Amino acid sequence: MNESVECEIKLERSLIQDGPKFLSHKLIVTDRVAYLKPTISSMLFCFVYIVVGMFLISLASYVLLQSQKLDLAIFIGGFGIAIGTFGVSLIQPFLQRASFDKHSGVFNNKRDRDVKIKHIVSLQINNKVVIRKQALSYRCFELNMLTKNGRRINILNHNNAVQLELDARKLAKFLTVPLLDLRREIVL
Amino acid sequence: MIKIKQLLTALLLAFSASAYADEPSAFSATIASISNGVDSFFNDYTGWFVGAVFHSVPIGDANFPLIVGWLLLAAAIFTVYFGFVQFRRAGMAIDIVKGKYTDPNSKDEGEVSHFQALTTALSGTVGLGNIAGVGAALAIGGPGATFWMIVCGLLGMASKFCECTLGVKYRTVLPSGAISGGPMYYLSQGFAERGLGGVGKFLAVGFALMCILGSFGGGNMFQANQAHAMLTYAFDVPSEYGVITGVVMAALVFSVIVGGMPSIASVTEKIVPWMAVLYVGMALIVIGANIGQVGAAFSAIIDGAFTGAGVVGGFIGALIQGLKRATFSNEAGVGSAAIAHSAVKTKEPITEGLVSLLEPFIDTVVICTMTALVITIAGLNAGPFDGSGLTGVTLTAASFTETAEIFKYLLALAVILFAFSTMISWSYYGLKAWTYLFGEGSKTELAFKILFCFFVVVGATIQFGAVIDFSDAAIFAMSIFNIAGLYFLMPVVKKELNSFIARVYSGEIKRFD
Numbered sequence: 071m072n073e074s075v076e077c078e079i080k081l082e083r084s085l086i087q088d089g090p091k092f093l094s095h096k097l098i099v100t101d102r103v104a105y106l107k108p109t110i111s112s113m114l115f116c117f118v119y120i121v122v123g124m125f126l127i128s129l130a131s132y133v134l135l136q137s138q139k140l141d142l143a144i145f146i147g148g149f150g151i152a153i154g155t156f157g158v159s160l161i162q163p164f165l166q167r168a169s170f171d172k173h174s175g176v177f178n179n180k181r182d183r184d185v186k187i188k189h190i191v192s193l194q195i196n197n198k199v200v201i202r203k204q205a206l207s208y209r210c211f212e213l214n215m216l217t218k219n220g221r222r223i224n225i226l227n228h229n230n231a232v233q234l235e236l237d238a239r240k241l242a243k244f245l246t247v248p249l250l251d252l253r254r255e256i257v258l
Numbered sequence: 259m260i261k262i263k264q265l266l267t268a269l270l271l272a273f274s275a276s277a278y279a280d281e282p283s284a285f286s287a288t289i290a291s292i293s294n295g296v297d298s299f300f301n302d303y304t305g306w307f308v309g310a311v312f313h314s315v316p317i318g319d320a321n322f323p324l325i326v327g328w329l330l331l332a333a334a335i336f337t338v339y340f341g342f343v344q345f346r347r348a349g350m351a352i353d354i355v356k357g358k359y360t361d362p363n364s365k366d367e368g369e370v371s372h373f374q375a376l377t378t379a380l381s382g383t384v385g386l387g388n389i390a391g392v393g394a395a396l397a398i399g400g401p402g403a404t405f406w407m408i409v410c411g412l413l414g415m416a417s418k419f420c421e422c423t424l425g426v427k428y429r430t431v432l433p434s435g436a437i438s439g440g441p442m443y444y445l446s447q448g449f450a451e452r453g454l455g456g457v458g459k460f461l462a463v464g465f466a467l468m469c470i471l472g473s474f475g476g477g478n479m480f481q482a483n484q485a486h487a488m489l490t491y492a493f494d495v496p497s498e499y500g501v502i503t504g505v506v507m508a509a510l511v512f513s514v515i516v517g518g519m520p521s522i523a524s525v526t527e528k529i530v531p532w533m534a535v536l537y538v539g540m541a542l543i544v545i546g547a548n549i550g551q552v553g554a555a556f557s558a559i560i561d562g563a564f565t566g567a568g569v570v571g572g573f574i575g576a577l578i579q580g581l582k583r584a585t586f587s588n589e590a591g592v593g594s595a596a597i598a599h600s601a602v603k604t605k606e607p608i609t610e611g612l613v614s615l616l617e618p619f620i621d622t623v624v625i626c627t628m629t630a631l632v633i634t635i636a637g638l639n640a641g642p643f644d645g646s647g648l649t650g651v652t653l654t655a656a657s658f659t660e661t662a663e664i665f666k667y668l669l670a671l672a673v674i675l676f677a678f679s680t681m682i683s684w685s686y687y688g689l690k691a692w693t694y695l696f697g698e699g700s701k702t703e704l705a706f707k708i709l710f711c712f713f714v715v716v717g718a719t720i721q722f723g724a725v726i727d728f729s730d731a732a733i734f735a736m737s738i739f740n741i742a743g744l745y746f747l748m749p750v751v752k753k754e755l756n757s758f759i760a761r762v763y764s765g766e767i768k769r770f771d
Contacts, residue, residue, distance in 0.1 A: 115513050115516075118509055118510075118512070118513040119510075119513065121509075122506055122509050122510060125506070126506065129502075139493065139494075141492075141493060141667065142493040142494075142495065145492075145493065145667065145670065145671075149674075153510070199437070201437070201601055201602075201603060
């Protein structure tokens, strides 16, 4: 991969516009496998939705059985199903563990097409500011990788810079690829 | 553990068969007692504050609150000072939203599209103020209050333009990367530039304190309370079971403001504009179905504005209610919008000021008028207008239901989502003010967030009285400090406006048609 191609790919650009305002994953490295483990705090926030959803569905059933108020039961139950489903959809990505397996020689994040580990050229740390109109804006960081074919794939995306740096160094050592710190000043 | 069991029992009891019995249960009595206790507390300890903010002078038969005059006078002065910017530059504001001043080939990373900018602006302004606020204004001020709401909306466009421009101009990027802006910053920095740092600091601290109270009151308890009032109206849920509505809403608010889960904020930002579309759609259906009565409704609005028939205090009474509820709805002059707009990605503060001036127009002149027409057409709001009959969200809901029964369910959905979205927005404003006073830090921020969630439960549980007065007063008190500062800083805005216009005319700022 020569310099001119890297410039075209714009490695300094972040891959995902959004990002969580907490530490979502940590990297765990064993002898031949490195994988991303979700943190308990990130799972708990997803569980809030599942618990609230389940509570509302139970309440809707109770209302239907006790007071025969069909409209209220549908309203509460509808909210419960929506919130619960939302919680399940939130938690799913956390349960799917992305891994770098030297046994099979592939990186699998259960989302993108598998990448052969030997095709990984470098890792990059990027920064961004997640801007919200109805909430606090905050800094967020990405750990991305570049493959031999010019594909860029996100590995980590959260707002704990210290942990992300630590994990990035561990992963670069595990993969024996260079780690590029491409964080820059963002002018708003 | 015992307490958890007691709470669960209470929650189940809430919807038990006995909950619908005629005799009040022990649960109802407990909730009623808590509600009275909280109401008495607010009456005893914040009554002086409410009295001070709404200090009135007698005009005819009515007592005219000075704060209403303060807001109206400021809006009129800004309108004249900026050369009727809301009328003369409205076309330019629309062009900015349409992207005519943005190079289509240079879309920056993270920049929002103009459709997103417009929908975000809509979601920020359309809310319970348009539904419950108009209901309250017409219940006490009669149909004539609508006219004064429109006047306040048109003049308030200039106030919003001024404060939002300053919000962007004096914003700061904090060490955490969070962008902070709003009256706290423009008051302290803007006054410091003029060698009046002490005065600026005093105004900024005063504003921040009122903003925190406003975030707990109008931005939180009022929202939660009206959301449950809507459930009570639509589904006959007893009002004392607001504790359940409060706990569920507090849990969801907690996950958003404490968890910082990005997808939740995204979902809220995406759903709420569609709720606004749903609300406007319902209003158009009602108006369309009763098109023959629209002329008479407008006549009632115009006549009521100047005669004040059936209103305590006559036309002054109608004017007071119209102006109060319009300000509560569009927040022009209050300073809260300047906090939200300061996070925008732009190099030209004036463009955000121009875009923001469309909000009071959409919010008050268009949507509040639609609500008022629906209420006036339905004819459920008959004089004397003393607020003793249907009022607030229930008056609006009943008026919609006159045309189609299903509207009450759709309105319930919209009200709950609007309330949720407004709480998220106000938690942001409150947190900005909190961090301004106490500094950034995970512990201080968590303390605010937990307190905020606690007030969600309180707001949904209590049956109002003193609390709604406090909610109103805290929001209006923000304008005392904000407007005082805007008078000093309006030359800065005028300079920015003149510079921008000159660069547009000279071709330095290109237009992309």
